[in-house]
Amino acid sequence: MPASFVEESRRAALEAYEREPVPTWRRSGFWTTTLRKLRLDELEPRHHDPVSALDELPDVVRSAIGSDDLAGLIVQRGASTVLSRLDPEVAAQGVILTSLERAVEEHPELVREWYMRRLSHDEGKFAAATAAFWTGGAFLHVPRGVKIERPLQVVYAIDEPGTAQYAHTLAVVGEHAECSIREYCLAPDIDGQALHSGAFELYCQAGAQVKVAHLQDWGGGEVYDISTKRVEIARDAHCSWVPIHLGGRLTKQTLDIVTAERGSDMRHTGLYFTEGDEHLDLFTTDLHEQGDTTGDTVWKGALTGTSRASYEGLIRIGRGAQNSHTYLQTHSMLLSDKAKADAIPSLIVETDNVSASHGGTVGEIDEAQVYYMMTRGISRRDAVRTLVEGYFEEVVQRLDDESLEALVRERITAKLSAAEDAVEEFSAQR
Amino acid sequence: MSLEIQNLHVRTEEREILHGVDLTVEKGETHALMGPNGSGKSTLANTIMGSPQYEVTDGKIVLNGEDLTEAAPDERARAGIFMAFQYPATIPGVSVANFLRMAVNAKREEPIKVKEFGQLLKANMDLLRIDRTFTSRYLNEGFSGGEKKRAEILQLAMLKPEIAVLDETDSGLDIDALRIVSDGVNAMRGPELGSLIITHYTRILEYVTPDFVHIMLDGRIVRQGGAELAGELEDKGYDFIREEVSAADAR
Numbered sequence: 001m002p003a004s005f006v007e008e009s010r011r012a013a014l015e016a017y018e019r020e021p022v023p024t025w026r027r028s029g030f031w032t033t034t035l036r037k038l039r040l041d042e043l044e045p046r047h048h049d050p051v052s053a054l055d056e057l058p059d060v061v062r063s064a065i066g067s068d069d070l071a072g073l074i075v076q077r078g079a080s081t082v083l084s085r086l087d088p089e090v091a092a093q094g095v096i097l098t099s100l101e102r103a104v105e106e107h108p109e110l111v112r113e114w115y116m117r118r119l120s121h122d123e124g125k126f127a128a129a130t131a132a133f134w135t136g137g138a139f140l141h142v143p144r145g146v147k148i149e150r151p152l153q154v155v156y157a158i159d160e161p162g163t164a165q166y167a168h169t170l171a172v173v174g175e176h177a178e179c180s181i182r183e184y185c186l187a188p189d190i191d192g193q194a195l196h197s198g199a200f201e202l203y204c205q206a207g208a209q210v211k212v213a214h215l216q217d218w219g220g221g222e223v224y225d226i227s228t229k230r231v232e233i234a235r236d237a238h239c240s241w242v243p244i245h246l247g248g249r250l251t252k253q254t255l256d257i258v259t260a261e262r263g264s265d266m267r268h269t270g271l272y273f274t275e276g277d278e279h280l281d282l283f284t285t286d287l288h289e290q291g292d293t294t295g296d297t298v299w300k301g302a303l304t305g306t307s308r309a310s311y312e313g314l315i316r317i318g319r320g321a322q323n324s325h326t327y328l329q330t331h332s333m334l335l336s337d338k339a340k341a342d343a344i345p346s347l348i349v350e351t352d353n354v355s356a357s358h359g360g361t362v363g364e365i366d367e368a369q370v371y372y373m374m375t376r377g378i379s380r381r382d383a384v385r386t387l388v389e390g391y392f393e394e395v396v397q398r399l400d401d402e403s404l405e406a407l408v409r410e411r412i413t414a415k416l417s418a419a420e421d422a423v424e425e426f427s428a429q430r
Numbered sequence: 431m432s433l434e435i436q437n438l439h440v441r442t443e444e445r446e447i448l449h450g451v452d453l454t455v456e457k458g459e460t461h462a463l464m465g466p467n468g469s470g471k472s473t474l475a476n477t478i479m480g481s482p483q484y485e486v487t488d489g490k491i492v493l494n495g496e497d498l499t500e501a502a503p504d505e506r507a508r509a510g511i512f513m514a515f516q517y518p519a520t521i522p523g524v525s526v527a528n529f530l531r532m533a534v535n536a537k538r539e540e541p542i543k544v545k546e547f548g549q550l551l552k553a554n555m556d557l558l559r560i561d562r563t564f565t566s567r568y569l570n571e572g573f574s575g576g577e578k579k580r581a582e583i584l585q586l587a588m589l590k591p592e593i594a595v596l597d598e599t600d601s602g603l604d605i606d607a608l609r610i611v612s613d614g615v616n617a618m619r620g621p622e623l624g625s626l627i628i629t630h631y632t633r634i635l636e637y638v639t640p641d642f643v644h645i646m647l648d649g650r651i652v653r654q655g656g657a658e659l660a661g662e663l664e665d666k667g668y669d670f671i672r673e674e675v676s677a678a679d680a681r
Contacts, residue, residue: 367482372519375479376529376585377507377536386532390523390568 013121013131045079100137161192190221198227259293274307295326303339438489465646512591576607600634612637
């Protein structure tokens, strides 16, 4: 029997789900994110049997994690946890990595303490859906003082059209513990629609040092991703969070990072590359709840085809958060005259004696840079590719994870070469 | 083997800047092109290189008998022309070493071997007294004026062009940096390289003695001579030349 607190939460969420309409997100200007093409009632959770070896995992998962040396791995395919592994030496240190379903059974007290602490089922239809319907899921707990170097990996994979995947990851990193978390959301180029409705919550307790990377690559199919991800950083803890968006038919994500106690520090570095007719709508909040907290947010994106990308980044410094220092920068690079981007930084400061700055740009490749490279014999095509790769390099290096960096570079290069003729022509017209 | 500029007329969207320039640089020769600000020196350099900002309305740019007037900048570079920029662009995310490897490979059929590239790079960095850490920095990002110019000369040394145009490479350099850049240019001087040193001042010419000096005023080359012409200019200034030219025009 699942623990009652989860059942209660699911019941409340189901009520909210039934009450809430399918949302449309509107912003000033041209921006609207609408789900009118999503045929929600044709989608359903798909169950799969567990696998016993890595090579039985879907190709898209195997090729993304390759031969990476992981401390632990949990893979959810559709609605089912199909693989759950943790290095016995790591487990012996008290680390837990298992499906959230099992964690609720096996560690109810621990899960109860943290479950949905910073998330609510009452944040719209999809947050309610995730809270009501999640299956599988992931639970990570790194106990106080434990340091794990190799990545702890969570994968959500969709490989069948018609899939609705409700995913919930809960991660708790104890006081002065250190670890590196990866969450990948992957799909091959499926022929049809699918939904990933996700929730991610991470709590970095006092003095913890945490790296977390999100890699989203839903392929060329019609995968809709509506997710909320929230990170809380406690006293003197540090978290570096790198969300990467490399594909998805429509993505609407809320990404919040909370420096919740004195001395907490965050680094938030995002990257996106949209192509074809993809639609990406991101809203991030850098929330400072107490004083002496610091933040540093950089987002960079590039767009090809007729894709749309909107990034809105809010810095919010609450009452009592004096002496906080933070800044936020966002850049979007248009690689097609039919793509549209906006970059909207904003600031709410409810106290004094803080420093907060923000800036946003939407631009194109600088023709002076292309010319300079061409005077060195480099073709326009190679110059443009190199400049786009170079533009992302600052962000890629912040991953501080060699195999993930290589994967991201490879995917960016592949996307650029897929759009190469159009991008070259676009750059030559300027 | 030569670069020939024949009756070159060049305009921007607003106005004509070069009104018929003739200039020939043979391999093995060092030319200085001098002139005050706004005389058209940088326009000439960038037109030789094929900048899309300028339109050639008449005349030709010919390298070794091949007409390059309509060629794209990368074709000109691969044909053997190089320009050191007055204000080189910053290339974020691309290290000096990676940029140099790309540029070297752009001229080759087969990519250069890692070891060979490393040796070539080291030799040229020693020549220009460039610190080793330099090559891992992103090209021109956060570089001082002197470092940018040194990076330009390093590219010149690595790419071994037939014709090098140095656009105000001496501007903004302190005396030590000027000496290092001049030493570099002198070290590359030889029968395989023709150079056109564009400068406002005679300073660099104290270190690099030109075979020929050309003076440009208002989009035309108005005086030509040997190294002694630079000395005359140093003594008398551009106004003197300007008066001399207008007096000649009046006659």
